[in-house]
Amino acid sequence: MDGNNRWASRAGLPGAAGHRAGVEAVRGIIEACQARGIEVLTLYAFSSENWGRPEAEVRALLALFSRYLRREIDKLNRDNIRLRFIGRRDRFSDHLQRLMERSEAQTRNNTKATLVLAVDYGGRWDLVQACQQLASRVASGLLSPENITEDTIHQTVSLGDLPAPDLCIRTGGDYRVSNFLLWQLAYTELHFTDLLWPDFDDAALGRAIDDFASRERRFGCRNPSQGSESSWRMSDSQGEP
Numbered sequence: 001m002d003g004n005n006r007w008a009s010r011a012g013l014p015g016a017a018g019h020r021a022g023v024e025a026v027r028g029i030i031e032a033c034q035a036r037g038i039e040v041l042t043l044y045a046f047s048s049e050n051w052g053r054p055e056a057e058v059r060a061l062l063a064l065f066s067r068y069l070r071r072e073i074d075k076l077n078r079d080n081i082r083l084r085f086i087g088r089r090d091r092f093s094d095h096l097q098r099l100m101e102r103s104e105a106q107t108r109n110n111t112k113a114t115l116v117l118a119v120d121y122g123g124r125w126d127l128v129q130a131c132q133q134l135a136s137r138v139a140s141g142l143l144s145p146e147n148i149t150e151d152t153i154h155q156t157v158s159l160g161d162l163p164a165p166d167l168c169i170r171t172g173g174d175y176r177v178s179n180f181l182l183w184q185l186a187y188t189e190l191h192f193t194d195l196l197w198p199d200f201d202d203a204a205l206g207r208a209i210d211d212f213a214s215r216e217r218r219f220g221c222r223n224p225s226q227g228s229e230s231s232w233r234m235s236d237s238q239g240e241p
Contacts, residue, residue, distance in 0.1 A: 001043060001045070001200075002171050002178075002197055003195070003198070003199075004197055006018070006172070007022075007198045007199065008021070016057075016060045016064075018198060019061060019064050020064065023068055024198070025201070026043065026068075029041070032205050032206075034079065034081075034112075034113060036205075036209070040114045040116065040165075041114070042116040042159070042165065043118065044118045045118060046061060046087075047180075048087070048125055051091070065096070066096055073102075077106055079112065080110045080112035080113070081107065081110055081113045082108065082111070082113070083114075084114060084115070084116045085100050085104065085116070086117075086126075087118055087121030088121070088125065091120055092119075118158075123182030124179060126181075126182070126183065127182060127183060130157045153183065158181075158184075159184055164184055164186070164187065165181065166189065167189050167190075167208065167209070167212045168181070168191070169193070169200075169205075170190070170192050172197065173194040187219050189212050189215055191212065
């Protein structure tokens, strides 16, 4: 969800106003996903690298995050949406950690959809913590190195109990994933838009989904209907019968 600060700058407003506008966009996109029957929405709310921003901005972001949880958790619960968090928690205040725990507990049994907030999250950290967990299990004799498979790793990284993401949308005009869900995005379709996050709305989401629906997802395989033709062309180009 990139572009809050640029949105505020273009409007002649302080950066905090951009982040508040970004929260409004979050509300709108959650409702748009509900209307479309999307079952899992993961939002990259605060990256591991965001700690490097100016201290005043970090404080404002964390205060906004805390306020969002206090104000929105009851509505999420009424809408039967489960709230989850991925990322480190130990660098947050005790108050914020307790608020996150209560929010998860309050919505734990909801079944209509899952909202995941990635906070103090980084894809490299996710892989490192998975490796540490697996190494600990090997050291304790609970797991043999030869039994470490893609499935084992998938179950150990964040969101291992949820389907792999189908679509990743990045706003703000940059063409990169910025350390987000590096393992999980292996075959995810990517959609980039120049819209800044506060301007990303239901119509923009619809365009992203239409773009996604127009693509053929082969997951590294060949379309069966094209298999024989592709093989023949390869043989023909090499001068083989």
